[in-house]
Amino acid sequence: MYVLTEEGEKYLKNKLPEINLIKELSKKELSVSDAKKLENFNIALQWAKKNQWIEIETGMMKLTKSGKSILEKKYEIEEYLKEIKLGKFDEDKMKILLTRNLVRNVTEKEIETKKLIGKEVLDLTPEIIKSGIWRDVKFKKYNVEFPGKKIYPGKKHPLNLVFEKIREVFIEMGFDEMEGPLVETAFWNMDSMFIPQDHPARDIQDTFYLSGEGDLPDKNIVKDVKEVHETGGNSGSKGWNMKWMPEIAKQLLLRTHTTSVTYRTLAGGIETPCKRFCIGRVFRNEASDATHLPEFYQAEGFIAAENLNVRTLMGFIKSFYSKFGLHEVKFKFTYNPYTEPSLEAFGYSEKIGEWIELINSGIFRPESLAPYGIKVPVIAWGFGIERLAMFIYGNKSIKEILGHTCDLNYLRNYNLLKLEEW
Amino acid sequence: MLNTSLGYLNGLIKKKLSLDELEDLLFNMGFELDDVKGDDIAIEMTAERPDLLCVHGLARAINHYLGEKPKEYKTKKSGYQVIIDKSVSMRPYTACAIVRNIHFEDEMIKQLMQMQEKLASTYGRNRTKSAYGLYPLKGINFPIHYIAKDPKKIKFKPLGFDEEVTAIEIEQTHPKGKEYNWIAKNWKKYPFFIDDKDNVMCMLPYTNSEDTGKIDETTTEIFIECTGVDFENVMNVLNIFVTMFADMGGDIYSLEMVYPDKRIDSPDLNPEKINLKKCNAEKRLGLRLSDKELYSLLERTGYIIKGNKIFAPCYRTDLLHEVDVIDDIARAYGPGNFIPEFPQISTIGNLMRNTRIETKVRELIVGLGFQEVFTLILTSKEEQFGKMRLEGKAIFLDTQVDKSINMIRVSLLPELLRVLKTNQHYEFPQKIFEVGKVLFPDKKSETRSRESTYLALIISNSISTYEEISSVLNSIFLNLNISYKLKETEDKRFIKGRVAKIIVNGKERGIIGEICPKVLDNFKLDNPTTGFELDLDFLN
Numbered sequence: 001m002y003v004l005t006e007e008g009e010k011y012l013k014n015k016l017p018e019i020n021l022i023k024e025l026s027k028k029e030l031s032v033s034d035a036k037k038l039e040n041f042n043i044a045l046q047w048a049k050k051n052q053w054i055e056i057e058t059g060m061m062k063l064t065k066s067g068k069s070i071l072e073k074k075y076e077i078e079e080y081l082k083e084i085k086l087g088k089f090d091e092d093k094m095k096i097l098l099t100r101n102l103v104r105n106v107t108e109k110e111i112e113t114k115k116l117i118g119k120e121v122l123d124l125t126p127e128i129i130k131s132g133i134w135r136d137v138k139f140k141k142y143n144v145e146f147p148g149k150k151i152y153p154g155k156k157h158p159l160n161l162v163f164e165k166i167r168e169v170f171i172e173m174g175f176d177e178m179e180g181p182l183v184e185t186a187f188w189n190m191d192s193m194f195i196p197q198d199h200p201a202r203d204i205q206d207t208f209y210l211s212g213e214g215d216l217p218d219k220n221i222v223k224d225v226k227e228v229h230e231t232g233g234n235s236g237s238k239g240w241n242m243k244w245m246p247e248i249a250k251q252l253l254l255r256t257h258t259t260s261v262t263y264r265t266l267a268g269g270i271e272t273p274c275k276r277f278c279i280g281r282v283f284r285n286e287a288s289d290a291t292h293l294p295e296f297y298q299a300e301g302f303i304a305a306e307n308l309n310v311r312t313l314m315g316f317i318k319s320f321y322s323k324f325g326l327h328e329v330k331f332k333f334t335y336n337p338y339t340e341p342s343l344e345a346f347g348y349s350e351k352i353g354e355w356i357e358l359i360n361s362g363i364f365r366p367e368s369l370a371p372y373g374i375k376v377p378v379i380a381w382g383f384g385i386e387r388l389a390m391f392i393y394g395n396k397s398i399k400e401i402l403g404h405t406c407d408l409n410y411l412r413n414y415n416l417l418k419l420e421e422w
Numbered sequence: 423m424l425n426t427s428l429g430y431l432n433g434l435i436k437k438k439l440s441l442d443e444l445e446d447l448l449f450n451m452g453f454e455l456d457d458v459k460g461d462d463i464a465i466e467m468t469a470e471r472p473d474l475l476c477v478h479g480l481a482r483a484i485n486h487y488l489g490e491k492p493k494e495y496k497t498k499k500s501g502y503q504v505i506i507d508k509s510v511s512m513r514p515y516t517a518c519a520i521v522r523n524i525h526f527e528d529e530m531i532k533q534l535m536q537m538q539e540k541l542a543s544t545y546g547r548n549r550t551k552s553a554y555g556l557y558p559l560k561g562i563n564f565p566i567h568y569i570a571k572d573p574k575k576i577k578f579k580p581l582g583f584d585e586e587v588t589a590i591e592i593e594q595t596h597p598k599g600k601e602y603n604w605i606a607k608n609w610k611k612y613p614f615f616i617d618d619k620d621n622v623m624c625m626l627p628y629t630n631s632e633d634t635g636k637i638d639e640t641t642t643e644i645f646i647e648c649t650g651v652d653f654e655n656v657m658n659v660l661n662i663f664v665t666m667f668a669d670m671g672g673d674i675y676s677l678e679m680v681y682p683d684k685r686i687d688s689p690d691l692n693p694e695k696i697n698l699k700k701c702n703a704e705k706r707l708g709l710r711l712s713d714k715e716l717y718s719l720l721e722r723t724g725y726i727i728k729g730n731k732i733f734a735p736c737y738r739t740d741l742l743h744e745v746d747v748i749d750d751i752a753r754a755y756g757p758g759n760f761i762p763e764f765p766q767i768s769t770i771g772n773l774m775r776n777t778r779i780e781t782k783v784r785e786l787i788v789g790l791g792f793q794e795v796f797t798l799i800l801t802s803k804e805e806q807f808g809k810m811r812l813e814g815k816a817i818f819l820d821t822q823v824d825k826s827i828n829m830i831r832v833s834l835l836p837e838l839l840r841v842l843k844t845n846q847h848y849e850f851p852q853k854i855f856e857v858g859k860v861l862f863p864d865k866k867s868e869t870r871s872r873e874s875t876y877l878a879l880i881i882s883n884s885i886s887t888y889e890e891i892s893s894v895l896n897s898i899f900l901n902l903n904i905s906y907k908l909k910e911t912e913d914k915r916f917i918k919g920r921v922a923k924i925i926v927n928g929k930e931r932g933i934i935g936e937i938c939p940k941v942l943d944n945f946k947l948d949n950p951t952t953g954f955e956l957d958l959d960f961l962n
Contacts, residue, residue, distance in 0.1 A: 152791075152793070152849075153788075153791065154787065154788035154789060154790060154791040154792045154793060154794075154853070155788060155793055155794065156784060156785075156788055156794050157794040157795060157796050159796055160784070160794060160796075164781075167773060167777070170771060171771040171772070171773060172771070173771065174767075174768065174769035174770055174771045175769070175771045176769075176770075176771055176772050177771075177772065177773050177774045177777060178774075179774060179776075181869050181871070181873060182799070182859065182861065182871075182873060183817065183830075183861065183869045183870070183871040184869060185868070185869060198547050198550075198551065200469075200544070200547070204821045205823065208800075208819055208821070208822060209821055210817060210819070210870075211818075211820065212870050213870075214868055214869045214870055215868045215869075232742070232743070235743070236743055236744060237742045237743040238742045238743070239742070240742075241652070241654060242652070252869060252870060252871075254830075273767045273768075273769055274769070275767070275769045275771070281799060281859075283799075283800070285821070285822060285823050285824075286823050286824070287823050287824050288824055293798065294798075294800055294822075294823075294824055294827065295798055295799055295800055303765065303767060305765070305767050307705075307765075308765060309705060309706055309707055309708035310706065310707045310708055310752055310760055311707070311708030311709075311760050311761060311762060311763045312708060312762075312763050312764070312765040314760055314762035314763075315762035315763040315764040315765060316764060316765055317762075318762045318764070319764050329762075330757070330758065331757040331758075331760070332449055332452055332454070332757055333451075333452035333749065333752060333753045333757055334452055334468060335452075335468035335469060335470045335471075340743070340745040340746055340748070340749045341706075341707075341745075341748065341749040341752045341753075342749075343757070363706060363745075365743065365745060366743060366745060367742070367743065377705075377706070401796070402796050402797075402798070403796070403797055403798045404797050404798070404837055404840030404841050404843070404844055405844055406795055406796070406797075406841060406844065406845075407844075407845070408793065408795075408841070408844075408845035408848050408852060408854070409845070409848050411793055411794075411795065412793060412848075
């Protein structure tokens with residue numbers, strides 16, 4: 001819809017400037033400089049010339065033939081303005097009026113908006129702002145104390161926040177990230193770290209075995225691992241005093257711990273001092289319940305350097321725990337097949353008011369390092385991430401956050417700051 | 423786990439301990455009080471110390487820890503023989519002993535049974551490596567013969583049976599026969615202990631004879647045999663038994679084991695000389711120790727010190743290396759007495775490139791309003807293929823305990839649809855995604871498998887259109903500044919005409935579309951759902 005602009009309205013009332021000029025000229029001749037005093041002279045001159053109503057000779061304006069006759073005729077522009085006023089539109093005619101800025105296109109909204117003047121308004125709209133009528137309306141008062149509606153943002157998984165925190169801590173402490181495959185050979189999952197071939201942890205009750213055989217690594221590594229198992233090799237150990245069988249080491253399985261990644265890294269050659277860590281999924285062949293699933297995440301780190309010992313292992317774990325808000329730490333000696341001594345570390349959580357056991361750690365046995373030519377002590381520790389996460393977020397069941405059984409409502413609403421408060 | 427009572431334990435140790443004191447003491451030694459019910463206690467033991475699987479062994483360790491000087495165990499000669507026939511090649515070793523002057527109480531019998539069972543399952547690796555039998559000495563006619571025979575030709579009365587059966591029947595009828603017959607699946611003959619008057623004493627690896635192999639409170643003299651496939655294993659485990667009997671007050675008598683090619687006195691209770699360099703202990707523990715301190719710490723964990731020589735007691739079966747002795751020194755020193763020291767080792771840490779990239783992708787998608795979920799890698803054929811109307815190659819499981827799983831996922835989409843199924847009662851739209859690993863078989867790889875990192879994303883709502891999901895995909899690619907193409911395709915998982923391949927650098931990297939109602943029906947989902955799955959490996 002089109003309406004007259006302010007200028008259009010004025011010309012409709014007072015005639016167009018070019019007509020007013022012609023009227024003056026029909027009374028008497030005028031010089032250009034005299035005519036300048038007339039209202040809107042430049043517009044009048046421009047259109048009078050364009051319409052070929054006047055000619056200018058030596059500074060004097062003269063009416064042409066059509067200039068003389070125009071006063072007796074109807075001027076089409078003026079007629080258009082009248083039509084618009086009456087609500088008649090013709091797109092063709094509109095073009096010239098639009099160029100001359102005598103009409104403008106208005107939306108329904110603008111028209112509606114106009115009606116709001118003096119009234120109480122609910123929503124502030126771009127039209128109210130543009131048209132300037134915000135000056136003339138009142139805004140309805142809201143109940144601003146009423147809380148907003150619930151909306152769901154995109155969110156990271158709560159475990160992912162724990163991963164990020166763990167990574168942050170390791171990186172701060174100078175650890176390089178490492179990774180390794182989920183499907184492993186028994187060699188990397190067990191043999192490489194001196195777990196005997198008849199160890200109960202190898203039972204199918206604990207380990208997911210896959211059909212087929214994988215490849216063993218470099219012959220020299222295999223030879224040294226075999227020797228250390230059978231006789232202790234050059235490690236100073238008696239060994240397991242049992243024939244080591246390559247077919248057992250070739251068995252394929254889903255890794256049961258991330259220590260397989262550590263041993264791949266150690267066997268791949270390291271430069272000391274060396275600090276590495278990884279976070280990864282591991283698998284145990286067992287039935288699932290509220291607190292256990294057959295797969296879970298583990299974090300693990302090691303340091304290989306001169307002069308590491310039980311005290312530095314404890315010192316490290318203490319600093320590591322304090323990064324997770326557990327400032328009081330106690331240790332208990334335990335048994336792991338590939339570390340000696342081995343330590344379980346308990347941290348005191350003020351938040352839940354009890355000692356919690358997360359970290360299992362130790363100094364790698366010489367038998368588990370000799371095949372890779374590592375002469376310096378290697379301290380290592382690892383822990384299950386779900387267990388830590390369940391302490392932090394207070395979940396009752398791991399199934400609530402992990403797997404297809406996860407509770408979307410929980411994931412949408414969990415407290416992002418829990419990790420910081422813990 | 424060791425089950426006993428606080429009262430009984432206190433009767434065996436020098437100092438009467440309260441439950442709290444016991445708990446602290448066990449903690450320092452590296453064991454844990456697991457459960458308490460009245461006077462009954464359960465203690466979590468560590469697997470490498472089979473000598474602590476009975477309360478007498480634990481009491482001995484506690485007494486040493488509290489300062490009692492470790493003693494050496496001695497044997498007297500019985501003059502009897504066990505003759506080992508060369509036919510027992512399937513289980514070639516035995517170690518035997520005689521115990522006299524034993525006076526059983528209820529708790530002792532209970533402890534004995536507990537230990538026998540636990541040793542056989544742990545140290546004996548479920549009887550495959552070694553198994554053990556106890557017999558009243560009275561009534562045995564020496565020498566005893568350890569010999570393999572055809573089980574169809576031997577008849578005896580197994581433990582718990584009223585009448586004699588043919589030995590081969592034991593595999594099918596006797597509870598222990600049924601439990602352990604997998605051990606003997608390739609045996610034609612079975613090893614027996616038979617006395618000199620042809621009385622069958624036991625059939626291995628199953629059961630003793632009801633007539634000759636049953637111990638009770640009235641038994642005061644015992645014959646004990648350990649058999650197995652590893653000479654050291656049977657000698658060691660016998661020592662664990664006889665030192666326990668010695669601690670119960672019995673006298674230990676040795677026998678001569680007559681092998682086809684050698685004669686050995688059994689048991690051998692001589693302590694073993696240990697080579698320990700003090701500096702190695704100091705280095706590993708971060709301590710400075712005088713010789714006197716070192717010896718006293720060693721004695722607190724049962725080592726025998728003679729002059730400046732260190733001997734390990736005969737019941738220790740777990741000492742492979744100097745570090746195992748150093749571990750005992752650490753336990754004797756007490757974990758609470760170590761002063762932790764932060765290692766000042768300066769290195770620079772880095773994340774892996776793929777971790778950093780995955781984080782960026784996750785953040786972008788979270789920014790698009792999607793909730794991240796973590797589904798499991800272990801799933802089932804039915805979910806991955808059946809419900810998705812797909813067929814394909816995958817890594818399958820066949821020895822899984824949890825029967826709801828049987829393969830490793832090759833796609834994230836079905837797992838996301840399962841998440842929707844669980845959460846049907848919550849508000850829509852449900853917009854979820856996962857970045858995670860999928861695995862495929864790969865004959866050429868070292869582990870016969872190949873891992874890929876996939877991104878899958880779905881929108882489920884009363885209306886969810888191709889345009890909506892393709893806009894999400896588009897904005898992901900735009901923000902990663904990677905060009906891609908969509909190419910119309912057919913795929914049973916999606917509605918025909920509303921599914922496209924995602925092509926990146928000329929390679930097919932994923933699929934996008936409106937999930938077919940048949941698939942939605944398979945997952946019991948009511949709302950229209952659109953989604954895509956994309957292999958992110960092109961980012962690395």
